[in-house]
Amino acid sequence: MDQEFKKQETNPTGTGYLPGIAIDAVIFGFHKNELKVLLLTYKNTGFFALPGGFVHEDEDMNQAARRILLHRTGLKDIFLEQFYTFGDKSRHDTEPLKKIMAARGFFPGDNHWLLSRFVSVGYYALVDFTKALPTPDSISDSCEWFNLTDLPRLMQDHEHILAKALQTIQQDLDHKLIGFNLLPQQFTMGELQGLYETILNKKLIRAAFQRKMLGLGILERIAKKWTGGAHKAPYLYRFIPVT
Amino acid sequence: MDQEFKKQETNPTGTGYLPGIAIDAVIFGFHKNELKVLLLTYKNTGFFALPGGFVHEDEDMNQAARRILLHRTGLKDIFLEQFYTFGDKSRHDTEPLKKIMAARGFFPGDNHWLLSRFVSVGYYALVDFTKALPTPDSISDSCEWFNLTDLPRLMQDHEHILAKALQTIQQDLDHKLIGFNLLPQQFTMGELQGLYETILNKKLIRAAFQRKMLGLGILERIAKKWTGGAHKAPYLYRFIPVT
DNA sequence: TTATCATTGTAACATATTGATACAATATAA
DNA sequence: TTATATTGTATCAATATGTTACAATGATAA
Incomplete structure (x- = not known):
């Protein structure tokens, strides 16, 4: 081709x-x-x-x-x-x-x-x-x-x-x-928020963002991510397509 | 042509x-x-x-x-x-x-x-x-x-x-x-709501609709319409395009 | 003229959503 | 073990929307 x-x-x-x-x-x-x-x-x-x-x-x-x-x-x-x-x-x-x-x-x-x-x-x-x-x-x-x-x-x-x-x-x-189509199958809430902030080109409120995303009922929490960061490990999430 | x-x-x-x-x-x-x-x-x-x-x-x-x-x-x-x-x-x-x-x-x-x-x-x-x-x-x-x-x-x-x-x-x-482009220059709130209801194909709440539309700050109240209806005459409104 | 009626404009309250702040939990590094 | 940064979530404030109610009013008919 x-x-x-x-x-x-x-x-x-x-x-x-x-x-x-x-x-x-x-x-x-x-x-x-x-x-x-x-x-x-x-x-x-x-x-x-x-x-x-x-x-x-x-x-x-x-x-x-x-x-x-x-x-x-x-x-x-x-x-x-x-x-x-x-x-x-x-x-x-x-x-x-x-x-x-x-x-x-x-x-x-x-x-x-x-x-x-x-x-x-x-x-x-x-x-x-x-x-x-x-x-x-x-x-x-x-x-x-x-x-x-x-x-x-x-x-x-x-x-x-x-x-x-x-x-x-x-x-x-x-x-x-x-x-969600821009992220890998598994992602953290921070990564998702970063994506939104980048696309919209503005800061979002962390607590409100997390509450809203979880409230949509389309995210499944999978496991803890073990990161290299010196802080609490975030959860990994997966997008649940509507049935 | x-x-x-x-x-x-x-x-x-x-x-x-x-x-x-x-x-x-x-x-x-x-x-x-x-x-x-x-x-x-x-x-x-x-x-x-x-x-x-x-x-x-x-x-x-x-x-x-x-x-x-x-x-x-x-x-x-x-x-x-x-x-x-x-x-x-x-x-x-x-x-x-x-x-x-x-x-x-x-x-x-x-x-x-x-x-x-x-x-x-x-x-x-x-x-x-x-x-x-x-x-x-x-x-x-x-x-x-x-x-x-x-x-x-x-x-x-x-x-x-x-x-x-x-x-x-x-x-x-x-x-x-x-x-607003579907209405004549002057219209009543009832007409505007009727338009929205027809397009969206669902009932809207009158009080909330009026509050929201007036809250947008894009409607100018012109005069009373004197109708043939046996009820209070509604105001006429005009759309104020953004400057 | 007066009473009736339907509809309008808006207030008042309830509920829902979003903004802002705070804090405990915790994975790593020192 | 302690210090540190970030996460997950609770709490309260502010705003927006849903709901109910009611006075105002412009015909109509008694």
Whole structure:
């Protein structure tokens, strides 16, 4: 499946793909109290970009998003949600893509399908940082986690897409309990609170947070964690999915 | 602009439009404690459908949605939000469209662009029922308000799109204060509560509702309404947009 | 004119939720 | 053993919401 881009590149009319529709994925992870995003670098260009792709003629758009995710993180069964579709005409900027292709020794004609105007459907994914294995493909020399607090300049309108994704998970954090998808199966209350604080970018009250989370009735207390800290050991919790 | 569909129909390759991308609009209104939706009927077919259209090559997608809205309701400056993009391959069902075109005496070739697979971007609009003027165009013999509680069968996956739109406004009702867009400039507390109850499909407590709404600090009390009811006249309120 | 009626606006109290503080419990390090 | 930092939870305060009640009032009909 590393051949996907070659297939797109050497196929000037885009046969087999839905025309004019791209998918961009904002893949969030969480580690050491920092929110992370998965970004690609394109070979010999220094461009940073969100992982993305196109929809096959014979697949649902949501399937396509999962396929892209699988290739980037090696993970199936991921929490994945569509959040917005970006359709401004100002998005149509062919220069970056031309440079990426040129860096690969490929010089497409002006009406190559990849150079036409695209509408991009944004998805965000929440993955367990400890399990995801970022994998660059044939056109990117890296696929890495970046701290949200320390991002490079992104290609095209990808910074805008990322900002909208972040805003979406902030709004949905409480209601959809999406936060749990960013943690490993077992976690302490402190880690959970740290996650919430990082996403919402504000301090929460420890006692109230713990009371509320336990009150939801979706956490199971497992065992004591034995830590290296010079203090009382916290419990480990596990998320109980609704039956 | 009534010529829009003719332009689409007699243009087998879809020149001037973004390929494969449609817009469907769920236009909500509110009258006499009933939620309404604007639906089209296509001539000589009996098909009911959400108003929709396509994106011009030289316009933003959100602009296109506003253009479509303007043609259907005669209203500018409407509350309009994108809520989801529908991309299942099962959406690709050409039969209804073929019948619509056939009823107009037009028989497109199998690779007419309108018969290809489309991804549809859903928008919902909230309009003041007393101001909107539904206007059918050349291909529809009607464009009318329907009660949400008494809908006909809709074309393709339009029922699904409508359901998702309703779900969205239910979720956003409190947070975005979107309800006010469905009422005329002046309204009574009872009307506002009726609107909330209709959208959320549940009874609210009158005293608590009034207290909360007034507590938001976004309502201005204007004057007494002099009604025909045999009871105390309610105040009229006006929504104060945030400065 | 007056009594009746339905509905409005709001007060008053009860209950529930969240904020703030305090403190015992305890795992490690010295 | 003692010092220390953090956890789990109790307690009270503040705020928000649910519930009940009642005076005010604008038609309607006697």
